[in-house]
Amino acid sequence: MTTILDPTDERVPIRRALAARHGTVTGTVALLDIIKPRGDVLLDRLEQLLRERLPDVAFRRYRKPTFTKPAPLELRRRIAEECGFVIEALAD
Amino acid sequence: MRLATALLFASLVVGCANSAIAPRAVPEPWLAWQAPLGREDALVGRILDTEQRRFVTPADVLSRARGSAFVLLGEKHDNPDHHRLQAWLVESLAGAGRRPAVVFEMIPRDRAAVLEAAIAAHPDDPDALAVALDWAHGGWPDFALYRPIFAAALAARLAIVPGDLARAQLAQMRLRSLDALPPAERARLALEPPPSDEARRAFADEVREAHCGMAPEAMVDAMIAVQRARDATLADALLGSGESDGGVLIAGTGHVRRDRGVPLYLARREPQRRVLTLAFSEVPAGSVESKQDPSLRAAEFGTEFDLIWFTPRVDDEDPCERFKHELEKMRAPKPAPQARWRSGYTARVAAVPAFRLLDTDARAHVWPSGRARLLVFAHAGCPTCELTLPIVEAAHEAFGTVLDVAIVSQDDDGGRALREKHGLRTPFLDDSALTVSFGAEIDAVPTTVLLDAGGEELARYVGFAREDWRALFERMAQLAGTPAPARDWSRLPELRPGCGSRTNDPEVAARFEARASSSPMRARRIELGDADDPFEFLFDQGLTDGLPVVPPTPERVMRMLEGTRRAAQDVVAEVAPNYAPATVEKIAINAVMAGCKPAYLPVVIAAVEAICTPEFNLHGVLATTFFPTPVLIVNGPIRARIGMNSGINCLGQGNRANATIGRAVQLVVRNLGGGRPGEVDRAALGQPGKFTMCFAENEERSDWAPLHVERGFAREQSTVTAFAGGAPNGFIDQLSRDARGLATSYGLVLQAANHPKHYLHGEIVVVVPPEHVDTFKRDAFTKDQLRARIQEVTSRPLRELLRDDVCAEGLPDELLAKLGAEARVPKFRTPGDITLVVAGGEAGKFGAYFQGWVSGPLGSVMTTRAIETDEGSSG
Numbered sequence: 014m015t016t017i018l019d020p021t022d023e024r025v026p027i028r029r030a031l032a033a034r035h036g037t038v039t040g041t042v043a044l045l046d047i048i049k050p051r052g053d054v055l056l057d058r059l060e061q062l063l064r065e066r067l068p069d070v071a072f073r074r075y076r077k078p079t080f081t082k083p084a085p086l087e088l089r090r091r092i093a094e095e096c097g098f099v100i101e102a103l104a105d
Numbered sequence: 106m107r108l109a110t111a112l113l114f115a116s117l118v119v120g121c122a123n124s125a126i127a128p129r130a131v132p133e134p135w136l137a138w139q140a141p142l143g144r145e146d147a148l149v150g151r152i153l154d155t156e157q158r159r160f161v162t163p164a165d166v167l168s169r170a171r172g173s174a175f176v177l178l179g180e181k182h183d184n185p186d187h188h189r190l191q192a193w194l195v196e197s198l199a200g201a202g203r204r205p206a207v208v209f210e211m212i213p214r215d216r217a218a219v220l221e222a223a224i225a226a227h228p229d230d231p232d233a234l235a236v237a238l239d240w241a242h243g244g245w246p247d248f249a250l251y252r253p254i255f256a257a258a259l260a261a262r263l264a265i266v267p268g269d270l271a272r273a274q275l276a277q278m279r280l281r282s283l284d285a286l287p288p289a290e291r292a293r294l295a296l297e298p299p300p301s302d303e304a305r306r307a308f309a310d311e312v313r314e315a316h317c318g319m320a321p322e323a324m325v326d327a328m329i330a331v332q333r334a335r336d337a338t339l340a341d342a343l344l345g346s347g348e349s350d351g352g353v354l355i356a357g358t359g360h361v362r363r364d365r366g367v368p369l370y371l372a373r374r375e376p377q378r379r380v381l382t383l384a385f386s387e388v389p390a391g392s393v394e395s396k397q398d399p400s401l402r403a404a405e406f407g408t409e410f411d412l413i414w415f416t417p418r419v420d421d422e423d424p425c426e427r428f429k430h431e432l433e434k435m436r437a438p439k440p441a442p443q444a445r446w447r448s449g450y451t452a453r454v455a456a457v458p459a460f461r462l463l464d465t466d467a468r469a470h471v472w473p474s475g476r477a478r479l480l481v482f483a484h485a486g487c488p489t490c491e492l493t494l495p496i497v498e499a500a501h502e503a504f505g506t507v508l509d510v511a512i513v514s515q516d517d518d519g520g521r522a523l524r525e526k527h528g529l530r531t532p533f534l535d536d537s538a539l540t541v542s543f544g545a546e547i548d549a550v551p552t553t554v555l556l557d558a559g560g561e562e563l564a565r566y567v568g569f570a571r572e573d574w575r576a577l578f579e580r581m582a583q584l585a586g587t588p589a590p591a592r593d594w595s596r597l598p599e600l601r602p603g604c605g606s607r608t609n610d611p612e613v614a615a616r617f618e619a620r621a622s623s624s625p626m627r628a629r630r631i632e633l634g635d636a637d638d639p640f641e642f643l644f645d646q647g648l649t650d651g652l653p654v655v656p657p658t659p660e661r662v663m664r665m666l667e668g669t670r671r672a673a674q675d676v677v678a679e680v681a682p683n684y685a686p687a688t689v690e691k692i693a694i695n696a697v698m699a700g701c702k703p704a705y706l707p708v709v710i711a712a713v714e715a716i717c718t719p720e721f722n723l724h725g726v727l728a729t730t731f732f733p734t735p736v737l738i739v740n741g742p743i744r745a746r747i748g749m750n751s752g753i754n755c756l757g758q759g760n761r762a763n764a765t766i767g768r769a770v771q772l773v774v775r776n777l778g779g780g781r782p783g784e785v786d787r788a789a790l791g792q793p794g795k796f797t798m799c800f801a802e803n804e805e806r807s808d809w810a811p812l813h814v815e816r817g818f819a820r821e822q823s824t825v826t827a828f829a830g831g832a833p834n835g836f837i838d839q840l841s842r843d844a845r846g847l848a849t850s851y852g853l854v855l856q857a858a859n860h861p862k863h864y865l866h867g868e869i870v871v872v873v874p875p876e877h878v879d880t881f882k883r884d885a886f887t888k889d890q891l892r893a894r895i896q897e898v899t900s901r902p903l904r905e906l907l908r909d910d911v912c913a914e915g916l917p918d919e920l921l922a923k924l925g926a927e928a929r930v931p932k933f934r935t936p937g938d939i940t941l942v943v944a945g946g947e948a949g950k951f952g953a954y955f956q957g958w959v960s961g962p963l964g965s966v967m968t969t970r971a972i973e974t975d976e977g978s979s980g
Contacts (some may be wrong), residue, residue: 014632014633014634014635015632015633015637015639015656015658016630016631016632016633016658016659017630017631017633017639017642017643017656017657017658018626018628018629018630018631018657018658018659018662018690018694019628019629019630019631019694020628020648020657020691020694020695020698020772020776020777021648021685021776021777022680022683022685022686022691022776022777022779023628023629024683024685078963079725079959079963079964081722081725081728081729081958081959081963081964081965082722082724082725082963083724
């Protein structure tokens with residue numbers, strides 16, 4: 014019998030349930046630009062189309078300081094507090 | 106290993122002497138010196154007060170000792186007069202009404218229970234304490250020398266307190282230096298702050314001198330660490346002795362120095378309590394001034410001690426000569442296992458572990474059992490074992506009713522054949538799995554161990570020595586309370602060497618070290634079924650980079666861990682994207698899988714540190730759809746030591762160090778960090794450097810400062826530099842014959858990096874081959890000149906670099922307003938972004954560059970880390 018040692022970090026990932034789906038969009042939607050080239054073009058067009066379809070919904074724009082690193086905690090906290098939905102433009 | 110040797114040195118300088126002296130402390134030792142030499146010296150018997158620079162009387166000494174909470178008495182261990190003076194002081198202090206504890210450097214703190222029990226059983230018998238403490242095998246001079254002190258302490262009913270580090274602690278310190286002590290314990294012992302640079306230098310000089318200039322330089326720091334821990338522990342024993350009336354310390358002179366010995370730690374912890382340090386000093390040999398007025402010689406002595414009491418000397422043997430002799434013996438090539446002989450070997454660290462073993466009749470034998478025990482470790486095929494067996498049988502017959510006597514067999518058959526061959530009744534315990542042999546650190550067989558009912562090891566002998574066995578029979582008779590049976594010992598040979606223990610087989614040793622409970626490894630063990638192919642299993646679990654990996658068995662990982670001095674559970678970094686803690690052990694496991702040798706491990710560790718810094722931004726490097734991956738460049742002496750390639754084909758295959766170091770780092774990212782392609786690793790195409798990319802700079806091939814020196818490290822410091830680079834892009838210049846022309850080529854080539862209109866590029870690494878180095882050297886072209894020429898050649902008017910209908914790539918229009926259309930823009934943001942590294946084969950005018958990624962604070966910044974090696978961080 015061979016014994017080997019585990020090369021991984023041995024952590025069990027936390028499973029999180031998806032947020033409940035209500036079938037409707039209400040409140041405020043975050044549009045997050047990670048500042049990759051032309052990400053703003055995509056978000057502009059998306060916002061325009063969504064405003065036509067969802068006149069009662071508010072849209073708020075956010076930007077990451079750099080696309081090379083995860084969004085800072087403060088930005089994530091602000092989006093979570095201010096919005097019920099988030100759309101992120103990866104633009105890749 | 107360094108510390109282990111350090112401790113051996115320490116025990117060697119203790120020396121050894123045999124000298125019988127009077128059984129009780131004499132009232133005035135100075136009336137009848139026992140040490141033979143130098144008695145005519147006028148200094149003998151004088152006591153120097155080093156601060157007042159005057160001589161004082163024994164009555165003055167006693168008076169000052171009475172007024173001090175702690176009296177530290179520094180001795181030369183083998184001088185009987187020093188011990189008689191110590192005894193006189195202890196007796197006199199008690200006579201004056203003081204009740205100090207007497208703390209001995211010679212007794213490890215883990216013997217406290219044994220000592221206490223022995224004192225309770227024999228409150229007036231110093232010799233019983235010597236037996237209980239197994240003084241004869243502790244490495245100290247004959248107990249007769251120390252007897253007067255014990256006698257004085259017992260007579261006055263003073264507490265006798267062990268002062269030295271526990272043996273298990275010493276064993277840990279061999280491996281981990283002061284790190285073996287938890288931070289809270291280091292703080293409690295007042296080991297912080299460490300000595301100032303000046304104090305450290307003085308300490309180091311003392312260590313070197315004490316070892317006659319023969320201590321390996323790399324060991325000096327470790328020796329200082331052990332010495333400091335000992336001093337702090339002795340101080341702790343004095344403070345924690347439970348005696349409110351202070352303490353007397355019996356220790357070597359070095360421990361009682363005021364500037365860095367025990368007094369330092371007493372002052373840090375209880376500065377209000379008064380300390381008196383008294384060193385006993387032998388008058389020097391061949392002193393021409395021996396008839397001079399001692400007052401004139403007082404100036405020769407410093408103020409390391411409050412008082413110095415001069416005595417005759419034991420011998421004129423040069424301690425350095427003796428030390429060299431011992432050292433030579435130690436360094437002599439070890440004999441083959443079959444001819445090992447170490448009579449009286451007592452450097453025990455591990456006691457016999459608890460066990461449950463079956464004998465050849467399948468009866469279970471359990472240890473500890475509440476009974477004293479004699480164990481003889483043996484295996485077949487060893488003539489000395491066979492010689493010993495009948496004597497063990499005799500011991501079994503004589504003492505078996507009160508003492509469990511057994512052979513611990515290392516044979517695969519549990520000793521069945523050996524027992525039958527000799528027709529023995531002594532039980533043979535089956536240790537074919539070697540777990541007990543390993544746990545008891547059996548180095549050779551036969552090893553004979555006598556244990557008392559409480560589990561304390563009373564004696565251990567290796568090989569066969571007639572006198573050892575005769576003494577052992579007497580000890581067993583003592584334990585059993587019966588007279589030793591008459592035996593004709595003269596019929597036995599005087600000495601026979603032992604044989605190698607089966608635990609010394611290299612593979613077996615590593616396996617059991619890995620299994621032992623003291624193993625530093627904590628990773629989950631995965632047992633594979635007999636039908637499982639470990640290589641296929643590792644593929645199936647997604648633990649490889651697509652090529653086979655070496656199965657990380659505990660033995661291999663244990664061996665890998667020997668490549669570093671860092672503790673296995675030290676967390677080196679947190680590895681993105683999962684920010685998993687990378688312990689030294691986990692890195693070692695992945696290094697085994699990559700195929701590294703243990704000597705490469707320090708490089709892998711430093712590389713993991715480098716890529717896990719916020720500046721390097723491994724998370725972004727992984728998650729981008731672009732090409733970057735850690736490109737590792739190694740500098741400094743370690744390149745040669747581990748055989749890295751900085752020459753022909755150095756960016757290619759074929760060199761184990763280059764190939765496996767880079768691969769180990771990639772496996773750490775994959776297995777620990779969770780950076781797997783298609784998951785957080787989003788590279789559109791990827792590149793072969795994501796298997797491995799690591800090479801060494803050929804520092805010796807050019808006059809330019811090498812990479813690590815440019816980045817602020819000393820040339821003799823080994824470093825690894827991590828750069829988030831793409832695959833190497835080759836380029837040609839075979840025709841330039843002058844530096845400027847060649848530099849022009851470099852500029853033209855680099856202009857196309859990433860894209861010809863992709864300007865204001867950040868960091869880039871350019872590998873300059875030896876033939877190009879020669880061309881630059883011919884014109885004394887510096888690195889800065891080359892960088893400047895690249896910037897000059899690549900500069901274009903902004904209007905040519907803007908995004909337009911012909912080519913959508915380019916610089917954004919916003920720059921137009923800032924700079925103007927005709928502004929000349931260089932390819933790189935600053936000349937310093939161009940990193941030049943010399944490497945490659947002697948022939949071939951071909952260079953290469955590693956394109957960068959988003960560089961700077963918003964992307965990834967090149968990062969260098971020092972490599973810690975056995976030679977210290979200067980390796």
